[in-house]
Amino acid sequence: MNGASVVDADVGVVGAGPGGLAAAARLAAGGLSVVVLDEGAGAGGQIFRQLPPGAARPAADHEPPSHASGHALLAAFAASGATLQPLATVWDARPGRLWFEQHGASRLLRCRRIVLATGAHDRCLPFPGWTLPGVLTAGALQVMVRGFAVPPGRRALVAGSGPLLLPTVTALRQAGVQVVAALEASPRRRLWRALPGVLGHAGRRREALWYARQLWRAGVRLQWGCTVFACEGDGRVERAVIGRVDAEGRPRRDTARTIEVDVVGAGFGLVPSIELGLHLGCAARFDAGRGGHCLVVDADQRTTVDGVHAVGEACGIGGAEVAAAEGEAAAAAILRDLRGGPAPAGAAQRAAAERRAADRLLGAFAPLPGLAELATPETIVCRCEDVTLHQARAAAGLHGTSLRAIKVGCRAGMGPCQGRICGPFLQALAGGEPGRPMDLPVVRVPLKPVRTDTLLQAPPG
Amino acid sequence: MNGDRRASVGFTFAGRAVEARAGDTVAMALWRLGERTLRHSSRDGAPRAVFCNMGVCYECLCRVDGAVVRACTTLVQDGMRVEPGGRP
Numbered sequence: 001m002n003g004a005s006v007v008d009a010d011v012g013v014v015g016a017g018p019g020g021l022a023a024a025a026r027l028a029a030g031g032l033s034v035v036v037l038d039e040g041a042g043a044g045g046q047i048f049r050q051l052p053p054g055a056a057r058p059a060a061d062h063e064p065p066s067h068a069s070g071h072a073l074l075a076a077f078a079a080s081g082a083t084l085q086p087l088a089t090v091w092d093a094r095p096g097r098l099w100f101e102q103h104g105a106s107r108l109l110r111c112r113r114i115v116l117a118t119g120a121h122d123r124c125l126p127f128p129g130w131t132l133p134g135v136l137t138a139g140a141l142q143v144m145v146r147g148f149a150v151p152p153g154r155r156a157l158v159a160g161s162g163p164l165l166l167p168t169v170t171a172l173r174q175a176g177v178q179v180v181a182a183l184e185a186s187p188r189r190r191l192w193r194a195l196p197g198v199l200g201h202a203g204r205r206r207e208a209l210w211y212a213r214q215l216w217r218a219g220v221r222l223q224w225g226c227t228v229f230a231c232e233g234d235g236r237v238e239r240a241v242i243g244r245v246d247a248e249g250r251p252r253r254d255t256a257r258t259i260e261v262d263v264v265g266a267g268f269g270l271v272p273s274i275e276l277g278l279h280l281g282c283a284a285r286f287d288a289g290r291g292g293h294c295l296v297v298d299a300d301q302r303t304t305v306d307g308v309h310a311v312g313e314a315c316g317i318g319g320a321e322v323a324a325a326e327g328e329a330a331a332a333a334i335l336r337d338l339r340g341g342p343a344p345a346g347a348a349q350r351a352a353a354e355r356r357a358a359d360r361l362l363g364a365f366a367p368l369p370g371l372a373e374l375a376t377p378e379t380i381v382c383r384c385e386d387v388t389l390h391q392a393r394a395a396a397g398l399h400g401t402s403l404r405a406i407k408v409g410c411r412a413g414m415g416p417c418q419g420r421i422c423g424p425f426l427q428a429l430a431g432g433e434p435g436r437p438m439d440l441p442v443v444r445v446p447l448k449p450v451r452t453d454t455l456l457q458a459p460p461g
Numbered sequence: 462m463n464g465d466r467r468a469s470v471g472f473t474f475a476g477r478a479v480e481a482r483a484g485d486t487v488a489m490a491l492w493r494l495g496e497r498t499l500r501h502s503s504r505d506g507a508p509r510a511v512f513c514n515m516g517v518c519y520e521c522l523c524r525v526d527g528a529v530v531r532a533c534t535t536l537v538q539d540g541m542r543v544e545p546g547g548r549p
């Protein structure tokens with residue numbers, strides 16, 4: 001099956017993170033044939049990222065308690081009989097059909113059900129100097145250390161918002177990088193709002209204590225109400241300007257000070273990766289607490305399109321426990337549909353309970369609108385097309401405040417990233433007045449750029 | 462690197478012969494070597510480098526054996542010719 005251009009399975013899963021793995025393992029154990037497609041080189045997704053075989057582990061190789069469930073999930077998946085197709089980029093789809101590129105070949109997976117477990121990516125915000133080499137997303141630094149054991153630099157700044165700043169700091173420390181500053185933009189009182197969501201969930205409580213201990217040991221103190229104002233340097237980042245923000249996230253320029261760093265990780269939360277779902281025709285809705293536009297699903301993780309389920313971060317940011325529980329719920333529903341038999345016991349209820357607990361925690365880190373003021377008129381807001389804030393504002397003024405109008409006016413969001421990076425910022429710029437629904441991202445095929453030959457040689461489906 | 466049991470892989474970057482470890486992406490192999498800049502902005506020629514490291518942002522576009530690819534999702538292979546990137 002490995003080399004054939006067309007592959008058949010009962011269920012096609014996109015994404016080998018906790019959501020996709022949990023769904024695939026349960027489906028395969030239930031007797032269905034399952035193929036999982038993932039762009040990465042191995043199973044695990046963002047949180048349980050594995051080093052390449054044979055790679056040296058970082059000097060200090062500690063894992064947070066949650067990773068025990070990751071190992072269990074990977075083992076269950078390996079034993080289940082589900083097949084992983086790694087380095088497989090899905091670029092087009094319709095219900096029952098997933099077109100992907102793998103090792104330069106154009107391939108098609110035909111299946112009766114699709115499970116979307118496409119995860120999330122960092123929420124990015126433009127600030128002066130964010131295009132300098134050495135300024136990366138917080139997630140990028142985690143991938144570097146945990147996925148490849150590459151030390152990102154020597155002196156790091158971590159800035160942004162939300163729980164993911166913590167694994168970023170610990171990953172840097174494991175790689176021997178000095179964390180000069182770790183800045184959480186939210187005001188400290190949000191910690192008290194988040195606390196019930198942490199303390200009320202045994203897994204999260206253990207996890208939070210583990211991170212608190214790691215930071216304390218490393219002598220790194222999370223500074224609340226602070227962020228990065230700008231990065232500077234000649235050809236690569238050499239300095240960062242940091243300072244305090246007010247409760248809305250607006251920079252207080254009078255508090256600015258400069259620190260010397262050679263690498264910066266900035267992450268202002270996560271955004272659900274829903275492009276594949278949108279392309280399939282699935283409905284999405286905006287939920288600021290869950291990171292932006294999320295795929296709409298019912299209790300059995302069914303999207304609004306027949307035969308397409310969605311689980312995990314694609315249905316709203318919630319973390320690994322939510323993803324795995326929703327994967328199980330989707331699998332239970334699909335098994336019932338395709339194999340008949342009694343209704344599954346409790347999978348949907350468990351997923352709903354995990355989701356409620358995550359909403360309580362993450363709601364405390366909803367995006368701060370004032371952080372949009374970090375960008376100055378000359379700051380590039382669309383990195384692909386090199387559009388500045390000044391140009392984007394002019395386009396919004398001329399062509400009307402909608403995402404589409406801004407795109408037509410100045411090409412912002414028209415580059416190869418399809419607005420995945422600039423989208424949240426441009427949506428806010430276009431949204432303007434409160435209460436107006438955020439514009440949906442616009443998607444086009446190929447969903448990810450692939451070779452021309454892949455398009456031309458796509459197996460007919 | 463100490464304890465690394467991976468095979469060594471040779472490729473060229475901007476015409477220069479360099480060495481990497483099997484299993485690294487082009488982006489990570491170059492980062493290890495201290496090479497940050499992977500392309501230049503089409504507007505002002507400013508250097509650009511890996512940003513998301515997970516295939517989302519396309520800042521790392523390079524030319525590998527003539528084809529435009531994301532350096533952060535492309536594994537290094539023996540004999541690869543990598544050129545700093547343009548645009549698709």
Ligand SMILES: Cc1cc2nc3c(=O)[nH]c(=O)nc-3n(C[C@H](O)[C@H](O)[C@H](O)COP(=O)(O)OP(=O)(O)OC[C@H]3O[C@@H](n4cnc5c(N)ncnc54)[C@H](O)[C@@H]3O)c2cc1C
Nearest residue numbers: 015017018019039045046090118119139167312313319320
């Ligand atoms: C960089 C990063 C680090 C994180 N670290 C932590 C952490 O330390 N602790 C924590 O609790 N949470 C962490 N998270 C949050 C994390 O998203 C969740 O905890 C968990 O991984 C979500 O699982 P998932 O199955 O929904 O998606 P993911 O684990 O994100 O998996 C999605 C998978 O889908 C694949 N994919 C997407 N689109 C396509 C396509 N078109 N074709 C092929 N494959 C595709 C991706 O390659 C990816 O492997 C992190 C998130 C990110 C982005």
Ligand code: FES
Nearest residue numbers: 512514518519533
């Ligand atoms: S660094 Fe973002 S796509 Fe490669």
